[in-house]
Amino acid sequence: MNRIYLDHAASTPMLPAAIDAMRPWVELECGNPSSLHENGRRAKAAMDEAREVLADSLGCLFAEVLFTSSGTEAANLAILGSALANLEGGRRRILMSAVEHHCVLHTEPILRKLGFKVDLIPVDREGAVDLNALDDLLGDDVLLLSLMHANNEMGVWQPISEAFSMARGHGVLIHCDSVQSYLSKDLSEVEADLITLSAHKVNGPKGAGAIHIRAGIKLQPIQVGGGQEREMRAGTEDVAAIAGFGAAVRAHRKDPSLMGGKRALRDAFLDALNGSDAALTIADRHRILEGHAHLRFPGFDAETLLIALDQAGISASSGSACSSGSLEPSHVLSACGYSPAEAKEGLRFTFGWPLTPEVAKEAAHRLLDVVARIEATRASRR
Ligand code: PLP
Secondary structure, X not given: OOOEEOXXXXXXXXXXXXXXXXXXXXXXXXXXXXXXXXXXXXXXXXXXXXXXXXXXXXXXXXHHXXXXXXXXXXXXXXXXXXXXXXXXXXOOEEEEEOOOOHHHHOOHHHHHHOOOEEEEEOEOOOOOEOHHHHHHHOOOOEEEEEOOOEOOOOOEEOOHHHHHHHHHOOOXXXXXXXOOOEOOEOHHHOOXXXXXXXXXXXXXXXXXXXXXXXOOOOOOOOOOOXXXXXXXXXXXXXXXXXXXXXXXXXXXXXXOHHHHOHHHHHHHHHHHHOOOOOEEOOOOHHHEOOOEEEEEOOOOOHHHHHHHHHHOOEEOEOOOHHHOOOOXXXXXXXXXXXXXXXXXXXXXXXXXXXXXXXXXXHXXXXXXXXXXXXXXXXXXXX
């Protein structure tokens, strides 16, 4: 049976262009980009090429893009680096939405030890931040707002334009976790001071992330040692992964259908589920990421379905990759007001290159078969 991978929000297959760009740095080249000799200069040139591609995609300056090892590290640097650089000021509160990725939410205990108070912004039933609540929470004692562009679990787009302009009015620093939205939306329009990205979500390799730090914004590094990445992120860079990241971004920009094709895949899947008991958590497809389908079969916990789907050759997820395998109810669905039992029912199917609409449709049929089989087994036990 052919396996169908529908977990593109967790990680994506690498584009051939990304593999080709990495190959010399794995097979042949050994230069350290900090070395002054020719091997080192070649490594630095490969990184600079990738930095140029990312800066161009973000509509920012070359020097405003720094590489990290992951989206997680980039978000940690954005949040903890902002806090550490502002220990002396009077701004002691940090706001983040209740549905942020754990790489944002789990900075809270460290921020608390540093003397900051974290306030979570509540969300509506579809996971979008409540702008009235944000308005109430904002004040001149707030240092930073961390609000993701699109949620990795339900896929909902956050109202970032409104939220960020409200925050600006109070002189608040703004971090936007754009790991899920990168290359789906034009980030040059995102009015944030700090934007964080990850290579493996855009058909690049694992092991590379990036942070855009707007010129003039001061962060304190959270990793110290050598002077790499403008002394903001010590440690010898993974040149192969960074070269692969740049090549993947370049390939997407050259061929927008690689990203643009996601909608047709997702729609083929959802259309094939029409008339079934699948309950979409967000009915309006324009409110969610193009390649995202998030749903529940009420009464069926996600873990049972995911195991049965795996046996039926479908790789899907219940939410963020970092928490898959855990029995905990989803923090995202809980924040949306779902009961603990319902918050264990969320299923995430995410689509992308090189799937076809026919395969997406077949996946939907296999899902319906799995649900029908489990239902029949339950009925026979009653
Ligand atoms: N932010 C979001 C919204 C994510 O979905 C993820 C990964 O799932 C991350 C951050 C972390 O990125 P990485 O896997 O590169 O650490």
